[in-house]
Structure formats: C-alpha cells, structure tokens
Amino acid sequence: MSARDEIFGAIRRSLGVAGDEAPRRATVEARLAHAPAGIVPRRGQGEPAERVATFKAEAALAQASVAEVAEAADVPAEIARFLGENHLPATLRFGEDARLAAMPWEATGLELSRGPSDGDDANAASVAFASVAESGTLALVSGADNPTTLSFLPNTHFVVVFAVDVVGDYESVFTKLRAAHGVGAAPRTVNFITGPSRSADIEETLLLGAHGPRRLHIVVVGAP
Amino acid sequence: MTVPSTSSRFKANVSQALADERLQGALPHARNFAGARAAAVARLPEFEALRDSARAIKDHTLAHLDLYLEAFERKATEAGGQVHYARDAAEATATIVDLCKARGARTVVKGKSMISEEIGLNAALERAGIAAVETDLGEYAIQLRDERPSHIIAPAIHLTRKDFEAEFRRAHRDLPADRDLSRPEQLLGEARAVLRDKFLSAEVGVTGANFLVAETGASIIVTNEGNGDLAQVLPKVHVVVASIEKLVPTLNDAAQILRVLARSATGQDMAVYTTIAVGPRRPGDPDGPEEWHVVLVDNGRSAMLGSPFKDMLRCIRCGACMNHCPVYLAVGGHAYGWIYPGPMGAVLTPALLGVAEGGQLPNASTLCGRCEAVCPTRIPLPRMMRQWREREFARRLTPAPARFALGLWAFFAKRPALYRLSSDLATRLLHLVGRARGRFSWLPFARGWTRSRDLAAPQGATFQSRWRAKSGRVK
Amino acid sequence: MENVVAAETAKPPTRVGLFVTCLVDLVRPSVGFAAVKLLEDAGCEVVVPSQSCCGQPAYNSGDRATARAIALKVIDAFAGCDYVVAPSGSCAGMLAKHYPELFADEPELMRQAAAFAAKCCELTSFLVDRLGVKTVAARYEGVAAYHDSCAGLREMGVKNQPRELLASVEGLRLVDLPEGEECCGFGGLFSVKYGELSDAIVGRKASDVAASGADTLLAGDLGCLMNIAGKLQRQGRAVKARHVAEVLAGMTDEPPIGEAAARVKP
Numbered sequence: 001m002s003a004r005d006e007i008f009g010a011i012r013r014s015l016g017v018a019g020d021e022a023p024r025r026a027t028v029e030a031r032l033a034h035a036p037a038g039i040v041p042r043r044g045q046g047e048p049a050e051r052v053a054t055f056k057a058e059a060a061l062a063q064a065s066v067a068e069v070a071e072a073a074d075v076p077a078e079i080a081r082f083l084g085e086n087h088l089p090a091t092l093r094f095g096e097d098a099r100l101a102a103m104p105w106e107a108t109g110l111e112l113s114r115g116p117s118d119g120d121d122a123n124a125a126s127v128a129f130a131s132v133a134e135s136g137t138l139a140l141v142s143g144a145d146n147p148t149t150l151s152f153l154p155n156t157h158f159v160v161v162f163a164v165d166v167v168g169d170y171e172s173v174f175t176k177l178r179a180a181h182g183v184g185a186a187p188r189t190v191n192f193i194t195g196p197s198r199s200a201d202i203e204e205t206l207l208l209g210a211h212g213p214r215r216l217h218i219v220v221v222g223a224p
Numbered sequence: 225m226t227v228p229s230t231s232s233r234f235k236a237n238v239s240q241a242l243a244d245e246r247l248q249g250a251l252p253h254a255r256n257f258a259g260a261r262a263a264a265v266a267r268l269p270e271f272e273a274l275r276d277s278a279r280a281i282k283d284h285t286l287a288h289l290d291l292y293l294e295a296f297e298r299k300a301t302e303a304g305g306q307v308h309y310a311r312d313a314a315e316a317t318a319t320i321v322d323l324c325k326a327r328g329a330r331t332v333v334k335g336k337s338m339i340s341e342e343i344g345l346n347a348a349l350e351r352a353g354i355a356a357v358e359t360d361l362g363e364y365a366i367q368l369r370d371e372r373p374s375h376i377i378a379p380a381i382h383l384t385r386k387d388f389e390a391e392f393r394r395a396h397r398d399l400p401a402d403r404d405l406s407r408p409e410q411l412l413g414e415a416r417a418v419l420r421d422k423f424l425s426a427e428v429g430v431t432g433a434n435f436l437v438a439e440t441g442a443s444i445i446v447t448n449e450g451n452g453d454l455a456q457v458l459p460k461v462h463v464v465v466a467s468i469e470k471l472v473p474t475l476n477d478a479a480q481i482l483r484v485l486a487r488s489a490t491g492q493d494m495a496v497y498t499t500i501a502v503g504p505r506r507p508g509d510p511d512g513p514e515e516w517h518v519v520l521v522d523n524g525r526s527a528m529l530g531s532p533f534k535d536m537l538r539c540i541r542c543g544a545c546m547n548h549c550p551v552y553l554a555v556g557g558h559a560y561g562w563i564y565p566g567p568m569g570a571v572l573t574p575a576l577l578g579v580a581e582g583g584q585l586p587n588a589s590t591l592c593g594r595c596e597a598v599c600p601t602r603i604p605l606p607r608m609m610r611q612w613r614e615r616e617f618a619r620r621l622t623p624a625p626a627r628f629a630l631g632l633w634a635f636f637a638k639r640p641a642l643y644r645l646s647s648d649l650a651t652r653l654l655h656l657v658g659r660a661r662g663r664f665s666w667l668p669f670a671r672g673w674t675r676s677r678d679l680a681a682p683q684g685a686t687f688q689s690r691w692r693a694k695s696g697r698v699k
Numbered sequence: 700m701e702n703v704v705a706a707e708t709a710k711p712p713t714r715v716g717l718f719v720t721c722l723v724d725l726v727r728p729s730v731g732f733a734a735v736k737l738l739e740d741a742g743c744e745v746v747v748p749s750q751s752c753c754g755q756p757a758y759n760s761g762d763r764a765t766a767r768a769i770a771l772k773v774i775d776a777f778a779g780c781d782y783v784v785a786p787s788g789s790c791a792g793m794l795a796k797h798y799p800e801l802f803a804d805e806p807e808l809m810r811q812a813a814a815f816a817a818k819c820c821e822l823t824s825f826l827v828d829r830l831g832v833k834t835v836a837a838r839y840e841g842v843a844a845y846h847d848s849c850a851g852l853r854e855m856g857v858k859n860q861p862r863e864l865l866a867s868v869e870g871l872r873l874v875d876l877p878e879g880e881e882c883c884g885f886g887g888l889f890s891v892k893y894g895e896l897s898d899a900i901v902g903r904k905a906s907d908v909a910a911s912g913a914d915t916l917l918a919g920d921l922g923c924l925m926n927i928a929g930k931l932q933r934q935g936r937a938v939k940a941r942h943v944a945e946v947l948a949g950m951t952d953e954p955p956i957g958e959a960a961a962r963v964k965p
Contacts, residue, residue, distance in 0.1 A: 004309040007468070007522045011290045014530025019290055028291040028473070031284075032439050035474040038277040041270045041483070058493070095510070116511040119424050135493040142509055148457045149511045152450050170479040177475075186303070186440040188505055188512050189457070192498040197450040200490075201362035201380050202388055202408040204253040210361055211416055211423075212450025212497065238896050255878075550882040554899040588893050590886025590900075591759060592849035610759060617761030626760075626892070634757055634765040640772065643751040651725050662959030663932060672894025677901065677929035680726060680957035687719050687728035691747050 037171045044134030044168035048224030051133040055166050056220065058136030062195030063208060064216040071222060072160075073104055078219050079125065079158050080108035086215075088156055089122040097127045097145040100160070116147035117154055124150035125158040129180075130173045131166045135194055138218070139173045142189035151191055157213040159193070163224040226313045226523065227344040231561035231573055234584035241555035250382050251556055254375065257547035260491025261598065268487065278481045279601045282538040285471050286529060292438040292471045293520070299441025303503030305516040310343075316521045317348035320430065320463055323517055324354050327461050329427035333419075335445060335452030336360040337432025338376055338541060339467050339521055342563045342576075345430070356430075357422045359451035361415050368395050374557030374565065377489050377543040382556050385411070419451070429455035429513070433466035434485070434540070436518070439474040442502035443518065446485060446495045453499050462501075462513035467521045469537040475500070481540055484600035488542040524576045532611055533575050538601040539568050545595035545605060551588060560585060567595035567605045574612050583621060586612035629669070648689040651682035658682070712744040713830075716780030718773075718819075720790045721752040722921040723942075727956065730921060733948035734786045734822055740948075741830050748776035753785075753793040758801070759887055767801050771808075774798070774815045782829070783819045786944050787920045788851020789887075791821040796854050821851055822944060823919055827860035834867035837949035842872045844913035845943070846904070846927065848920035849882050861919055861943050868946060874911050876904075885926040898930070905930040908938055916940040921956075928956045 001009075012019050044054055056066045069078050083090060093113040094100045105112055117124060126146040130139045138159050142148045151157060167173060170192070181187060197212030208214050230237060241247055265271045285292055297307045310316035324332060332349055334340065334356055346356040346367070358367040362380030366373060368391040373379030380388075389405045392414055405411055423429075431452045433443040443464040445452040456462045472478050478500075486492040505512030528534055546552040546566025557565030562582070564572050570589060574582035586609035595605045616622055622630075636643040658664050658681025666674045673679055685693075715738050719731045738745050754769035773794070777783045785791040795816045802808035826832040845865065851857035865873055884890065884900025891897075904927055908916055916931070916938050918924050928940035939955035954960055 002309070003311045003315060006311055007309050007520075007526055008290055008293070010522070010526035011293075011468075011529060014526055014528075014534075015287065015290070016530075017290070024288055024291060028288050028295065031473045032295055035439060035476045037476045038281070038480040039270050039273050039483075041268060041274075043268070062492075062494075062496070119420060137494055137498075142512060143506070144508050144510050147510045148453070152453050152457065170482070171476050174475045174479070186442060186500070186502050188501060188503060188509055190500040191453065192494065192500075193496065194492075194494040194498075195496050198448050198496055199361045199412060200448075201360070201365070201378060202383075202411060203250070203385050204256050204378075204381075205385075205408045207408055207412045209416065210412060210449035210451070211359065211419065211454055235893070235895070238893070242895060242899050550884060550900045551896060554896060554903075588889070588896060590849065590882050590884060590889050590897075592882035592886070593853040594849070594880070594882070597853055610761070613759065613761030614763055615761070617763075622760070630757065630760055630762060630765075634762065634769075637751045637754070637757070638765065638768050638772065640749045640751045640776070644749065647721075647725055647751075660959060662954060663929070663957035665933075670891060672891035672897075673929070675894055676898040676933060677926070678932040678957055679929055680925050682726045683728055683953065685728070687724040687731035688747065688750070690728055691731070 040169045040171060041134055044132060048166070051168055052163050052166050052220065052224050055131055055133040055136055058133065059195070059218055060136070062136050063198070064136065064195045064218050066218045066220065068220045072099060072102070075160055075219055075221065076103050076105045076108045080110055082217050083123065091121070092123050092125055093117060093121045093150060093154065094125040095145050095147045095150060099127055100125060117149040119153050121154040123156045123158065124154040125160065126150050127160045128165065130176055131161045132170055132173060133166055133168050137192050137194045140191045140193060141187045143187060148189050148191065151193060152212045155209065155213055156215040156217065158217050158219060161218055161220045163220055163222045166224060226342060226576070227563070229562035229573070229577055229581060231577065231582045231585055234559065234561060234588055237559040237561055238555050241559040246384065247382050247556055250384050251553060254381050254547060254553055257490060257543070261488055261544060261547070264487040264491040264493060271484065271487070274480060274484050275600050275602055278484050279538060281472060281477045281480055282601050285473060286469065286534065286537055289468065289471060289529065292473055293468060295438040296436055296441055296471060299438065300502065300518055301441070303441050305441065305503045305518060308517060308519045310519055310521045312523050313343035316343045316465065316519055316523070317345050319519050320345060320465065321348055321352045321354070323461065323463060324349065324428050325352065327427050329354055329461070331355045331357060331422060331426040332428045332430055333357050333359050333422050333426040333455045333459065335431035335447065335455045336363050336379065337430070337465060338373070338563060339432055340430065340465055341372060343521065343523065345465070357419070357426070359419050359423065359455060360449060361412065364415060364419065365391055372558070372563065375543060375546065376541050376564065382558065423454045423458050426459045428461040428463060429459040430463045430465060431456050433464050433470050435472050435478045435481070436466055436470045437472055437475055437478055437500070440502055442500045444478055444498065444500050446498050448496045450497050453497055456501055456513065457511055460513055461515045461517070464518045465521065466518065467523065468525050485540055485542055488544040488598065488600040528575050531575070533571065533608055535603050536571050536575060536608060538603050540601060542600055544598040544600065548594040548598050550590065550592065571605055571608045571612070579612060579615050579619070580621060583612060583616050644686065644688050648686045651686050652684055655682045655684040712742055714779065714781045715743040715745050716777040716783045717745050717747050718750065718753070718777070718783050718785035718790060718794065719747065720785055720787045720921065722925070723786060726925070727921055727942065729950065729953040730786055730942040730944050733942070733944040733950045734784070736948040736950065737822070737826060737835070737944060738784065741826055741832050746780065750776055753790045755789065755793045756888055758793065758797060763801065770798050770801050770812065774811060777815070781818065782825065784822055784825045785819070786822040786942060788821045788848040788855045788857050789920050789922060791819055792850035792854035794819040821855045821857050821919065823861040823864060824855060824857045827863055832864070835864055835947045837947055838869040839946045839951060840870040841915045842874060842913045843915040843917045844874050844876050844908050844911045846876060846883060846916060846918040846923055847879060848918060848923045851919050852880060857919060864947050865917070865943065871946070874913050876907050876911055878907065883923045883927050885922045887922065890926060901926050901930045905934060905936070909936050914938060917943045917946060919943050924956050932957050
C-alpha cells in the first residue's frame with residue numbers, strides 16, 4: 001500500500017467514514033465552489049474615499065510611506081523626488097506593466113532597467129493588482145508585468161496603487177482574482193505586502209530591511 | 225521515528241534553565257508579545273467573532289480532511305505541481321533528499337518551518353552532503369549554534385545581541401575581523417548580505433506552509449522578513465513541506481484565520497509578507513521556480529484525528545499560548561526538550577512521542593487557563609493536559625510515591641466523617657509544632673515547597689470541628 | 700451592623716451551604732468564620748454540611764474515579780441548600796465548571812451535577828452579583844494589593860466584585876499589581892511536584908507585591924495567599940497576607956497568614 005493510501009485510510013478510519021459518502025462530498029464541493037465569506041471587519045468598509053483614507057493610515061502604521069498624486073503621469077516625478085530627498089541612487093527597475101511604461105520617465109533623469117531583479121538593484125517599482133484598506137496591504141501578482149523578485153530583492157520598493165483598486169478586505173481581492181483568472185485557477189504567486197521587510201529577532205528590537213526592501217513607498221494615484 | 229527529545233528530563237531541564245543567567249536575561253523579551261496582542265485585539269471589534277469563525281473552519285476542515293486533501297492534490301497537480309505523501313519523518317526527509325539529489329543540489333535555502341524541525345530535515349540533508357541554510361535571521365543564528373528554536377515564532381528569543389555577534393564573527397571568517405557589529409542594524413545588514421548570496425546560488429528552496437488551500441492547490445506562508453519569499457522565487461526548485469492539518473478549504477477561509485494569526489502572534493494586524501503560491505512558473509513568468517513540490521506529512525496527525533486530542537489539530541502555530549504561559553516565561557522553550565514548547569507543546573509532544581516520553585510536560589502546569597483564553601482557535605489546552613494526566617494515571621505511569629500519597633488522601637477524602645476526625649488531629653498537632661513562628665521552614669513530604677518558601681502553620685482545630693463545637697450549630 | 704441587601708425580608712432566608720474548602724478548613728478556619736459572617740450579615744442562613752474536599756487534587760492528578768466519588772458525596776451533602784458558596788475561586792470553579800464534566804458520559808448523573816453546579820458560587824461574586832451587596836461596614840488601615848486567582852478570574856468571572864466591596868472598607872487603599880492576570884505558581888500539587896518551577900513563578904509575583912508599595916496582600920484563594928506569603932516571608936519581606944473575607948468581615952484579630960500569635964499582641 002502506498003503512503004498516500006495509508007494516510008487516507010488512517011484519516012478515514014479516524015473519522016469513521018468510507019470516503020464515498022455523498023453528503024460529505026456535496027458539502028465539500030459546495031464550499032469549494034462558492035467559497036463563502038466569513039466575518040469581514042468594518043474597518044476597511046465604507047465609501048471609496050473612506051477606504052482610501054483607511055488604507056493610507058493603516059499602511060503608515062506598518063511603516064510604509066504613502067504619497068498621493070493626481071494622475072499616473074505624476075508618478076515618475078514623485079518617485080524621483082523620494083529618491084532625491086532620501087539620497088538614494090537615481091536608478092529604477094520595473095517590469096512590463098504597460099501603465100508604468102506609459103509614464104513620462106525621461107524628465108526624471110533616472111537610469112531605468114526592465115525585467116526581474118538580478119539581486120543588485122537599488123530601487124524597483126511595481127503596480128499593485130489591488131490594495132486592502134483594512135490593513136494597508138498591497139496585493140501584487142506574479143508575471144512579466146510586475147515580476148515577483150522586484151518586490152523582494154531591491155532596497156527600496158515603490159508600489160503604484162490606483163485609488164480605484166483600493167478594496168476594503170482580502171475577500172474582495174480574491175473575488176477580483178477569480179474574475180481575472182477563473183474559479184480555482186490562480187497566478188503563480190500573489191503577494192500580500194504590508195510595510196517594508198522587518199525582523200525583531202535580535203532582542204526584540206524592530207529593524208527594517210531584513211531580506212526584503214528596507215523602504216516601501218506607496219504612491220496612490222487619482223481618486224477612488 | 226523522529227528527532228531525539230529530552231522531554232522526559234523536564235525537571236532537570238528546568239533546573240538548568242533557571243540557573244542559566246544569560247537565558248534569564250533574555251527571557252523577559254518574550255513578555256512583549258502579550259501587550260502587543262492585547263493592543264491589536266483592542267483595535268478590532270470583530271476579534272472574538274473571528275476566533276469562533278477560525279475554530280469552526282478548522283473543525284469543518286478536519287471533519288472532511290480526506291476530501292479536502294483530495295481536492296488540494298487535484299488542484300496542485302493541475303497547476304503543474306507534484307504532491308508527495310509521507311507517513312512519517314523518515315519518509316518525508318527521504319522524499320526531499322531524493323528531490324534535491326535528482327537536481328544535483330548542493331545548497332538548500334530554507335524558510336522557517338517547524339515541521340522541518342520535527343522531521344529533522346536539516347540533519348538528513350547534511351548527511352546526504354547537501355548544505356541546508358536557514359534564512360530567517362533568528363533561525364540562521366541558532367543554526368550556527370547547532371540549537372533548535374526556543375519559540376515557534378521568535379526562534380532565537382533566548383539569544384542576546386552579543387550571542388548574534390559572537391556567532392557571526394565565528395562563522396563569517398572572510399569578513400574583516402575589526403568590523404563593528406555592536407549595533408543590531410549592523411548584524412542584520414551582514415546577515416542580509418551573506419544570505420543574499422545563498423538565495424541566489426541555491427538550487428532548491430524549502431518552505432513550510434501556514435496554510436494549504438484546497439480551492440486552488442496553493443500554499444500560504446506568512447513572514448516578516450521576506451526570506452520565505454526569496455526561498456520560493458529564486459531557486460529552480462521549490463519544495464513545500466507541511467503536515468496534513470494545514471489544510472483549509474478556500475482562500476476566504478484562509479482570510480478568516482489570517483485575521484487572527486498575526487494579531488495573536490506578534491500583535492501585527494498582518495505580517496509583512498503573506499504569500500499565496502501554487503505551481504511552478506507559468507509561461508510568461510520571468511521569475512519563479514521551474515519545479516514545485518508539496519510534501520504532505522502525517523507523522524501522527526491522522527491518529528490524533530480519531531483521539532480525544534483532535535482539537536489540537538486546530539493549532540495555527542501562532543505562539544500566543546506560550547507568550548502568556550507562566551511556565552514558558554520562566555524557563556523558555558528548550559526546557560520542554562523537543563520541538564514544540566509552551567502549552568501547545570505540552571499537549572502535542574505526548575501525542576506525537578507518546579505519553580511515556582512526553583508526559584512530564586502536561587503535568588508541569590498550574591492549569592491557569594491563560595493559554596486557552598488567548599488561543600485564536602479556542603483549543604481547550606488545560607482540559608487536554610488533564611486528559612494526558614488521566615492517561616498516565618490509568619497506565620500507572622505516575623511515580624509510586626505520588627500514587628501512594630494520593631491514594632492515602634483519597635481514602636480519607638471519600639469518607640468525610642473520618643476525614644474530619646483525622647484532619648482535626650493533624651492540624652492541632654501541626655499548630656502546636658509550628659505556633660512559635662506561625663510557619664514552617666521545613667516539613668517532611670513538602671520539600672518541594674519549603675526548599676524556597678515558608679509554609680503557614682494551621683491555626684489549630686479545623687473549621688468543621690470548631691463549627692460543630694459552637695452550640696446550636698450542629699448539622 | 701447590617702449590610703445593604705437587595706433581598707425582600709418577607710421571604711425565608713436564602714439557605715447557603717458553606718463549602719469551606721480544605722485549605723481554609725485545615726489551615727485557616729478564621730476565613731471560614733469570616734465568610735459565615737458576611738453571608739449572615741447579608742441575610743442568609745448558613746449551614747455547613749459534613750465535607751472533606753472538592754476533589755481537585757484527584758481530578759488534576761488524573762484520578763477521575765476518586766474525583767467522581769468525592770463529587771457525588773459533595774452533591775449529596777449539599778442537597779438541601781439553595782446555594783453552595785466557597786471562599787475560593789478554585790474550589791468554586793471545580794464545583795461549578797468541572798463537576799458536570801466529570802459525569803459527561805452519564806446523562807442522569809450529569810443532569811444532577813449540572814443542577815448542583817448552577818447553585819455554586821465564589822464568595823465575593825455571590826455577595827455582589829447574586830445578593831446585590833454593595834458595601835461592607837469594615838475598617839482596615841493599610842495599602843493592599845489584590846491578587847486575582849486564575850480560576851476565580853477565568854472560570855468564575857471574579858474580578859470587580861472583591862474590588863467593589865473592598866472600596867467600601869474604611870481606611871483601605873487598593874493598588875494594582877503589574878501583570879495582575881498572571882498565575883502565582885501555586886496550582887495545587889504543582890507547587891510541590893514542580894517546586895523549583897513554582898518557586899521561579901512565585902518569586903516574580905512576590906517581587907511585584909513587594910514593589911507595589913502595599914503592606915497587605917489580599918486574595919480570594921488561600922492557596923495563592925499561602926504561596927505568595929510563603930515566598931515573601933522566606934525573603935524576609937514584611938507584607939501581611941490575609942484572605943479578602945477577613946478584611947471584608949472586619950475580622951482581622953487573627954495574625955496574618957504565616958505569622959505567629961505572639962507577634963501580634965501589642
């Protein structure tokens with residue numbers, strides 16, 4: 001008997017079932033198909049403008065910095081400003097996200113590179129698939145548009161959040177994902193990111209930049 | 225078959241821990257978690273309801289575990305992953321070692337994973353000539369010291385800054401000996417650079433899983449550092465190792481439990497990185513692993529499912545119980561002698577190792593109940609500790625002198641009239657002996673107490689005998 | 700002096716069976732008499748059925764059979780009482796929360812145990828929550844730290860009640876203990892079986908008490924009191940430990956816990 005068979009046999013013996021009982025199967029199928037939502041906190045709910053305000057406040061509590069710009073075209077200037085003010089290298093890498101590509105980068109004078117990170121990048125930019133107000137959390141999806149490595153290897157990570165993509169809760173992100181990818185299918189990785197990388201392993205002292213970015217700067221674009 | 229334990233020598237471990245000045249200096253840091261959790265809970269009105277929701281989801285999943293495992297396997301395989309089953313530690317490590325060997329791997333980078341400790345994965349890899357590198361900052365430090373984690377969330381909580389410095393100087397010999405490592409940021413920066421190289425060169429990344437999601441076949445890991453993410457995106461092979469009770473039905477179910485996980489553990493609303501991953505890289509992905517494996521480990525869980533201890537399978541490994549436990553806070557995690565410390569370790573260790581080896585742990589509790597009060601899935605930890613004691617008693621594993629004393633006491637306690645008479649005699653006698661000071665510094669059979677505390681002497685005749693002596697009040 | 704009571708005087712007095720607890724019975728009967736006074740002042744008729752113990756030592760040692768045998772005797776002995784009141788959160792918790800569990804697999808006995816459990820209370824919560832007592836007429840000069848016993852806190856919901864009553868004691872000032880919801884390390888037989896560990900835990904609690912500025916330690920459980928007082932005394936610290944019932948009843952003539960009679964005479 002294979003390990004798989006033995007384990008399933010042991011589980012079914014413990015539960016006192018054969019495994020083919022129709023009611024149990026129906027219950028499981030229904031839950032998987034409908035994915036009922038449980039309790040959603042009120043904190044992230046409310047009108048879109050409220051949600052954006054909550055998102056910004058919660059993100060700041062997690063040690064991210066947050067700026068607002070009126071339109072996508074203003075993003076490069078904001079990123080350049082942040083890099084300059086913080087005396088950071090004037091370089092930036094991002095993926096194939098068309099929205100980033102369409103932004104006016106020339107005026108910033110930043111040295112740009114494209115594609116996944118090779119481990120030596122100082123700064124990178126991504127666009128969030130969605131953002132969650134209840135905890136100031138960014139949802140980023142793997143793929144050529146916003147490679148996963150950009151979220152982890154560079155020292156400073158810029159994430160562009162379109163205000164219309166700020167949702168109240170994680171369940172709403174999953175709904176958007178199902179709509180984009182189909183029920184039961186998924187991208188390789190969905191990263192929920194709340195603040196810059198941190199560790200408190202040394203005497204419970206909070207330090208930023210453990211393995212991931214030391215700084216996370218969120219640029220919220222437009223109105224919700 | 226699993227890694228060795230010293231849990232049966234718990235009392236000796238306790239003595240050692242209490243005498244360890246360095247450890248006693250570091251332990252107070254573990255007290256920060258309780259206040260952080262309280263603050264996070266105060267900020268979320270729905271917290272108590274979410275605990276109920278989390279509990280219900282876990283119970284439902286466990287009751288249908290076979291079916292959710294089937295669904296998970298189906299989805300994970302559809303996404304291009306390979307699912308392996310391991311009955312025990314040996315089978316789990318053999319599976320992973322074989323995967324590494326097939327890839328010619330020389331280095332494995334690891335995210336923090338308690339199940340990998342339980343099965344002894346690092347040692348198995350080393351025996352096969354493969355370097356296993358822990359990448360969580362705390363895990364990295366304790367790996368250098370050849371120690372196990374002493375807390376399931378903060379593995380190096382027993383170490384001081386000086387300990388980190390000493391280990392880094394010892395291990396990173398190619399760095400300038402006169403470099404300054406007096407500040408935590410410098411230690412962090414050094415670890416980041418050293419481990420960055422490992423991430424980029426390792427052939428295999430192994431992570432645990434906080435959740436396995438049946439709906440999409442995904443694993444979910446929760447970290448603050450991002451090391452688990454680098455371990456699963458950079459190497460060509462990503463292996464998830466997880467015990468079977470990590471299953472949850474859907475992403476929405478995971479969201480329920482995620483809302484109580486970080487709050488219970490560190491007082492954060494969310495950890496910095498909560499990552500949902502399934503399968504190898506898709507066509508068009510510029511990064512990500514080429515191969516994705518999930519090793520599902522039983523190692524005693526399926527047996528627990530049919531036992532009085534099945535509620536323990538609801539544990540989401542948050543650490544809240546140990547953060548609030550007077551025993552853990554007094555002696556730290558290593559004293560428990562195996563992998564899992566604190567109240568959850570006291571219940572889980574005898575379940576996985578047997579009550580003969582692990583039985584001391586559930587006895588070493590005042591049953592104060594603080595653990596159950598903070599457990600996000602409402603596991604009745606004190607009740608299960610008592611149930612272990614019942615098993616020990618039934619199997620006559622209680623030491624003979626204690627059994628005798630208890631039996632003697634029980635004889636009297638079951639006979640109130642006889643009890644009243646004999647206890648009155650005893651208290652009058654003890655009062656006479658002790659009345660000069662009103663307390664004893666030493667009393668036979670009470671050395672465990674009087675070694676370090678005085679013991680109040682009785683006031684003389686018992687309450688019941690005095691009550692009866694008062695006229696008109698005899699019942 | 701009478702206490703303020705919310706009960707109507709036309710009804711027969713509430714018949715309270717005092718569950719004195721083995722520690723009070725054997726070591727400090729004055730606490731039992733203080734409890735009687737408080738109950739009688741509140742208008743209750745107090746009876747003391749023949750009793751030994753609630754059975755916790757057996758229960759917590761895994762000897763279920765003995766615990767059940769004792770429980771049946773207790774339930775029987777207190778059959779004629781409207782309420783069963785114990786000056787201890789730990790013993791009250793055993794009666795009120797664990798007796799039904801002892802008979803979980805026997806429906807008829809469980810029903811009896813549940814009916815019994817429903818009438819079991821800890822002393823201060825009985826006075827405040829059931830009888831509506833708001834004040835006591837007592838006097839105690841001193842600064843007191845109140846320690847919450849774990850079972851009282853978490854099993855019986857005892858937290859505000861003793862504090863409310865103590866607030867009415869003239870001359871008494873209450874201070875809070877840091878980490879007040881943390882165990883004192885007594886745990887019954889744990890204090891002897893794991894003496895070194897118990898000592899480490901109580902050492903911390905004793906330091907907290909000493910640092911609080913209190914000259915008196917109060918609690919609703921004699922086990923906790925003997926544990927903390929025993930540690931304070933071994934450390935040579937001058938803190939008087941008493942059961943809260945003694946102070947509430949104005950019966951503090953007896954020396955504090957662990958002190959000799961001779962010392963107290965002026």
